Amino acid sequence: MSGEHVLVTGGTGFVGAHCIVQLLEAGHRVRTTVRSHARAGDVRDLVRAGLAAAGVASTARVDDVEVVPADLMHDDGWPEAVAGTDFVLHVASPFPVRQPKDENELIVPARDGALRVLRAARAAGVRRVVLTSSFAAIGYGHAVDPGRPFTEEDWTNPDGPNVTPYVKSKTIAERAAWDFVEGTGGDLELAVVNPVAIFGPALGRDFSSSIEILLGLLNGRVPAVPPGTTTGVDVRDVADLHVRAMTHPDAAGERFLAVAGDPIAFHDLAVMLRDRLGADAKHVPTRVLPRWLVQAGAVVNAELRAVAPQLRRSQGASHEKAERMLGWHPRSTEDAIVASAESLVRLGLVRP
Template sequence: MTRTSPRTPDTPRTQVLVTGGSGFIASWCVLALLEAGHDVRTTVRDAGREPALRDSLHAATDFDDARLTVVRADLRADDGWADAVAGCDYVLHVASPTLRTVPDSAEEMVAAARDGVLRVLRAARDAKVRRVVLTSAFGAVGYGHPPRTAPFTEEDWTNLDAAVPPYQRSKTLAERAAWQFVAEEGGGMELAAVHPVAVIGPVLGPDDPPSLRAVRGMLDGAAPMCPPFATSWVDVRDVADLHVRAMTDPAAAGGRWLASAGRSLRLVEVARMLREQCGERAAKVPTRELPLPVARLLSRFEPKLRALRPQLGQDFDATGAKAERLLGWRPRPIGRTLADTADSLLAHGVVRGG
């Protein structure tokens, strides 16, 4: 299901830690690593999630259970991290406070993200890990800027002097802290950062990832019209593939890597593509765009639009050309990803459609 290169008999087997293994992106990273022949250790905050994680991975691919170890560790505490990274060659640090687990304040979200990153980096350095791949986000690249026509690249950083939402602020400050730590205290450990744009794609189980809210809401007919903004999109399977490439390719060390499958699309374009791809199953999907002045007015009162206020009227276009050129990364077309996303959400009963 993923497209990483399988391990050959001459390829040494490596041990990789993936943090937050039950998450949407992290679970696909675990799958990609297993299919590429690596041994995987992954952390979860709740040990009770291990059976469901194993079941979802086994439903997607065949692997020896002994090649996957699930351990409990929480980014909010030091306990467990030394054992989690012990003997690992690489770390994919995917876990982070999400829009599902927002702390009570913006300051708490920033502290949780930054402190969690530094906690993992210290443990990785002490365990002599070769390279850490940090899952950052487009939120650390493209917020707080005036309108522009050129797509965002890895050279861009979110402008924290502007009014930037807490999640994007936390990702920016956490990534900056990571680069500073590796430069000043990393002891030669390498770092690469992956920056996914809006992540969609199939789920591995009956989960409800926050990043699929837009597609899920369209299929559910949650709103009669689409909010007026545009963003770039990427398939979660290709995000996982880019993590593995950033882990193993010598060219990836010390670099930031945008995971973006092409030009930005307005939500109404995505909605129309869903209608085209899914037919009657997407009968509830809206195909008109809410006028920007109306959206801004309604965002004062309507909670869902209020959360989107920083995006309204914006075009968050980003290019993954650097990863394609230097790492050989080849993302799927978004039309195909939308069809796979809808099929998966419908199959797992996350939405009913029709």
């Protein structure tokens, strides 16, 4: 399918920029959306950095990336954005470190934005949309069963306990997308990628909330690491899974968990950073905070607030389906985290 025309929403985003890099490497023509055309240069800088990091000698094709303005909260611009494209990777969606007081600040743009893109894609005759959802739409709001990993068959209960506005927004948005395609989508196909915490190399200062938490550890913004675990995946593997879900004929109508391996304890993550980054990780704490202190500190500390929901989670997730159906083989969680940290050092964001 080399040479197909692909729209990537949110080209300045962490995942979006890496998707563009891999699409260009595969020979596709790429268009991407930004909320303001003033950020067109930012897109090209990120993609140029990504191609250089991937060892691509010439980055001349970056100038061929078409950048168009379109806002998820408005209809204007979307017909032009999807016109003439074969596929859409709908990556753009809000993902803040700080949860809003009003959950609709996240739910409305996530849900309405996904539907806006799907309606425009259907009208333009796009073949398939790949929606970036999240593990947030799979693993929350119900009892944890450490005896089995989460799979694509699982769905978050948005009315369950400890469901944050972000988790609710991703669940509602994905449900709305499936309902749209099954009800009024016509010939439009949908595939969904559900990543866990996304690590990997940052190409600029726009990166995932997971890396924001990692940066907090590297800069010693918390006195100790929280208890509990996290699961991770490299952004390059997330982008690869998007491209596979876009091109593989059997991916239509399917969800795919993007997860590298078993959960890793935050303490083990900290020790690994110390071991593999040496002096660059000298501010990373290795003491473990008591659970009660994390919960109390989450009221005033954004990094602690982001990890508090993970305190009692130990259930892993499986990438068996993506491996079996699409031949997807991710890097290890440890390598993804180290790549994140090394990129933050290169960008000068880690204090000496």
